[in-house]
Amino acid sequence: MTEQATPTPHAVSVRGISKTYKGGFQALKSIDLDIRRGEIFALLGPNGAGKTTLISIICGIVKPSAGTVSADGHDVLRDYRLTRAKIGLVPQELSTDAFETVWAAVRFSRGLFGRARDDRHIEKVLRDLSLWEKKDAKIMTLSGGMKRRVLIAKALAHEPSILFLDEPTAGVDVELRHDMWEMVRRLRATGVTVILTTHYIEEAEEMADRVGVITRGELILVEDKRALMRKLGKKQLSISLKSPIQALPQGLDEYALELADDGATITYTFDAQGEDTGIAVLLRKLGDRGVDFKDLHTLESSLEDIFVSLVRGTR
């Protein structure tokens, strides 16, 4: 009960969670993770990394082999009634009822999570997700994207304060993806904590406040997104030459330089964290060797580049 004494416990607190499935496969290896209240947290990792397993343990669908999880300071196993009422889950798989109407399915979810009937709230959820026109349609008549929206509506029916989105945009069209990002931002504005898993880096980059990278059951990094990009991001300087050259000039081996195939562009990669980028000296040295440039611009690496290099590093 000590957790409850602290004024604001984390939205989710994962301690030493391991999971070995029945076949003996270890899907999670002692995960520790704190999700802050009200943040958007992206759990990033390749297929099979253990993202769904971790979420499923927090939500009570999979039993942990070791470790504890608390939500809002309450143990998710011992106080499951308290914690589950606060949590909403949009699963990765498109598992929906077939013959139910959208309205009935969403109303069912609200009841299942212990909330009294509230048609106005359900109407609002359906309208926000552009589902209102479909409220009386049987779910099986809906497209995949619409079914995904139904799953989100079901997860929001009981007004959770912590929302899990497991690969929310896998296989959905651009329009729905943007609607979804919009929705996540709206939720965050009302204080809802959002945890999403994805293997689209674009999504984490666009949405998240913090990013956790998981691979092969291990959480290899948790970082503020901006800090991560600043710290691990490489910058590149692209130098467009006045006239093409055959080969890089001699005596510049200390710089990581690359000459484009057409000989008209030199790319210089440098560490964004470095005290001195060396650009001024490099440009002078190039000038000394008779290489003149007409244009310069810098490129920042995306989260995707960082992610790929991180995951490669653990292989």
Add this chain to the structure above:
Amino acid sequence: MNLPAVRAIYRFEMARTFRTLTQSIVSPVLSTSLYFIVFGTAIGSRMGEIGGTSYGAFIIPGLIMLSLLNESISNASFGIYLPKWSGTIYELLSAPVSPLEAVLGYVGAASTKSVMLGLLILLTARFFVPYSILHPFWMVAFLLLTAVTFSSFGFIIGLWADDFQKLQVIPLMVVTPLTFLGGAFYSIGMLPPFWQKVALFNPVVYLISGFRWSFYGQSDVNVVLSAGMTVAFLLVCAVAIAWIFRTGYKLRS
């Protein structure tokens, strides 16, 4: 107690019933009517009375039990198997719902449906044969108790089954033979002495016997024993369900 959840599950299951009205109500009533026509009217007219009851009236309690058992099992097993199969079970597993609440919702709905069906068959029987009900209170009590017990049993089958075949094998291979051999169409006393002893190992004998007693005041086995056996089986089912949920058996990996 998460009452909204119990209500939600119950409503959801009842809606499923009414959506498939033909399959879930009309067809059992139709097939029972056929039994009455064939056994009650056609064959029954050539049979003597059994313990002072006409054959047509004698088989009514047994026929109702036959439907009650089958419908309770298939309803409850299908109700919980379907979400497992379609994957929508994730919602129940992640909801603040205790095992007891889930059972109340699912088993409650399955029992309601089979009791409704039993009463409907009773009404249908009126069109074929005259009958009286000596102990209406006990008749309803046996109806309810059996419906709840076998819906619980069906719920267990639905939790245990991981394909459609397993879902059907127990009703087909175990329950149907036991009901047919349980004295739906004859009195146990009509069997040779050895088979009378064997029949006492068939739990369905107690159900049908007790139920028939509530109609006509005569039974193959003591009515208290009948009620006791049914309650005992209900307790066994309750313990099994509690164990399944506590261990997460076949529900939570």
